[in-house]
Amino acid sequence: MRKLKEPATREPRSAATERRLLEAAGQVFAEKGFRAATIREISQRAGANIAAVNYHFGDKEKLYAATFRHAREACVAQFPLRDEGLNAGSTRDRLGRFVLGLFLRMLDIGRPAWQWQMMAREMIEPTAVLDEMVDEVIRPDFGELQKLVEEITGLAPADERVRRCACSVVGQAMFYRHSQPVVRRLNPSQGFERADLEELADHVTSFSHAALTAMAREGSAKRAGDRAPM
């Protein structure tokens, strides 16, 4: 049935078409969505035969899962949010780097543009690949942000306000991705080049930092008082 020997030297033929297939599938899935995307168009863009998808990936769903995983790994590798070097500096600097990383992941023009479009589609019709992404990327990154919020506010880890503040930070950045068509219509002069993203990240950072430090003041007043952390 299958080949038993695995030379593992290099994969010259089939691996190349698989890569072209993944690349084309990412673009088409992002543009059209899973249902509207056709294997015929994907194969055509990849310069492969119609049967190539079923031969290399089994069926359309498995191609979709493989494409999503491929995109996620490329994106995370390009813009890491948790790294040893990211723990240096003041809490304000660390927050700024986290927010800028979010913006670059989501909106940096160039290679991974269509990946977040697939992510947006998963928000509407979640499949198994979303669970995978939450477990392996989003939850750890979100935990890192929560720790940062705890440091700035002095709130206890179990305090629900920590999670809500982290949601507030992420939500501000996410808005420019998931509501981009509205943003572009409300403010056509808003650009999304690298410099624009740095400006937006700066705003979100100072906005959030101001809110967090204010919560630190009021939180410390309450912490000694009636509400006991769980």
Next chain:
Amino acid sequence: MRKLKEPATREPRSAATERRLLEAAGQVFAEKGFRAATIREISQRAGANIAAVNYHFGDKEKLYAATFRHAREACVAQFPLRDEGLNAGSTRDRLGRFVLGLFLRMLDIGRPAWQWQMMAREMIEPTAVLDEMVDEVIRPDFGELQKLVEEITGLAPADERVRRCACSVVGQAMFYRHSQPVVRRLNPSQGFERADLEELADHVTSFSHAALTAMAREGSAKRAGDRAPM
């Protein structure tokens, strides 16, 4: 060809099926998306014939546009964000009412649940109905929020920070709608009942109000200085 007289007394037969068709179409479009939704299922749920859609609305796209418009008008009528009575109280109270209104529009269980799912789809593949909604609903509501931000911060209307702050407020609330699958996975205990929405709105309000008042202090320091409002 067509009827020339228009009695306009009442439309007993065809209007009823049109309404049932719109209702069913909203649910199916939200669940499956435009492409995956089938006229057969819509007609079946509405208790109408397969040809009814093409007879009453022309084709599938026109049914989609009509459905979106129908949903938008119902939602805006139920939760107005700009009203004479909403201008009373402190700026903090007005901000709180605006944010709570946003949450109720987006997440209040019951009737208009699927409408925002259609909105989310428009964010991915914008059509002409999005332009219509931006012009008639979003831009006026957003302008109201901008005026509120100007009052709290004391910034000039032309200052870009006003728009960015308004985006920060809206983005926090929008996060719980457009990233709801992620929120539910990150925090399964997060509820979306009326009481939960009020809690979330309270958090977003105080978070934003703190950031805005902080910006008011630093803004007034700068306003006397180098940067002149345009």
Next chain:
DNA sequence: GACTATTTCAAACAACCGTTTTAAACTAAT
């Protein structure tokens, strides 16, 4: 009550989808 316009119904149409099939082309080791 007959006549006309409007609405509903069942059936069929052409087009497109994902998938399968079968054979040809290619690679690489004997």
Next chain:
DNA sequence: ATTAGTTTAAAACGGTTGTTTGAAATAGTC
């Protein structure tokens, strides 16, 4: 060169889609 194994190619198969058709049923008017 031959042979086995892997990859590509073209064509066809069911199945589903939006839309159209033409007749039956219903409403309103003289």
